[in-house]
Amino acid sequence: MNSDSHHQLFPRRFAFVWITCLVLLGGFLAACQPQAGSLALVVPDEQAEAVAEESLPAASEVTPLPTRPPYTPGELVEYTVQSGDTMPALAVRFNTSIEEIREANPIIPEDTTTLPPGMPMEIPIYYEPLWGTPYQIFPDNHYTNGPFQLGFDTSAFLNDKAGWMKDYVGYASGANRTGAEIVDLVGANFSVSPRLLLALIEY
Numbered sequence: 361m362n363s364d365s366h367h368q369l370f371p372r373r374f375a376f377v378w379i380t381c382l383v384l385l386g387g388f389l390a391a392c393q394p395q396a397g398s399l400a401l402v403v404p405d406e407q408a409e410a411v412a413e414e415s416l417p418a419a420s421e422v423t424p425l426p427t428r429p430p431y432t433p434g435e436l437v438e439y440t441v442q443s444g445d446t447m448p449a450l451a452v453r454f455n456t457s458i459e460e461i462r463e464a465n466p467i468i469p470e471d472t473t474t475l476p477p478g479m480p481m482e483i484p485i486y487y488e489p490l491w492g493t494p495y496q497i498f499p500d501n502h503y504t505n506g507p508f509q510l511g512f513d514t515s516a517f518l519n520d521k522a523g524w525m526k527d528y529v530g531y532a533s534g535a536n537r538t539g540a541e542i543v544d545l546v547g548a549n550f551s552v553s554p555r556l557l558l559a560l561i562e563y
Contacts, residue, residue: 515540
């Protein structure tokens with residue numbers, strides 16, 4: 361091959377490489393274009409953005425506490441019998457009497473002991489805590505001696521406070537124990553938070 365043919369082939373090879381690169385680049389760019397019906401790389405318009413913002417809850421919004429009706433003493437409330445309910449137990453729970461329950465529910469036989477679950481009833485209510493505030497002072501997991509209490513050292517907590525409890529010694533469960541040990545023992549045996557027990561003792 362002479363020098364003239366070499367100079368003629370190089371530009372052809374160079375042009376072939378460039379054409380190949382342009383074809384590949386065109387293929388990549390075509391693949392990046394959004395397809396019909398696809399959400400990829402689609403920029404929402406102003407109206408769609410406004411609708412999305414309206415659907416989001418405001419940061420200042422809080423869930424309101426559930427309301428409870430202000431029952432008057434002796435008012436009849438609807439109740440569905442639970443498994444194991446008896447007339448004496450319901451009378452104690454609603455601070456009423458068996459006679460008043462029977463008067464409000466004459467279909468209940470005189471010899472009834474345990475009521476059938478699912479039966480609808482009307483019970484005169486006199487027990488104010490049943491319509492008290494639903495506000496929770498602290499979450500339910502603070503009541504029990506569960507995972508929330510891990511790492512709480514009752515003895516160290518009492519030693520850091522003034523008062524008689526840190527120096528108290530008493531006999532409990534077959535041995536003399538400190539106040540902190542008694543609190544931990546009761547908490548473990550009855551699954552009650554030691555923090556709650558200490559708060560009740562302080563109260």
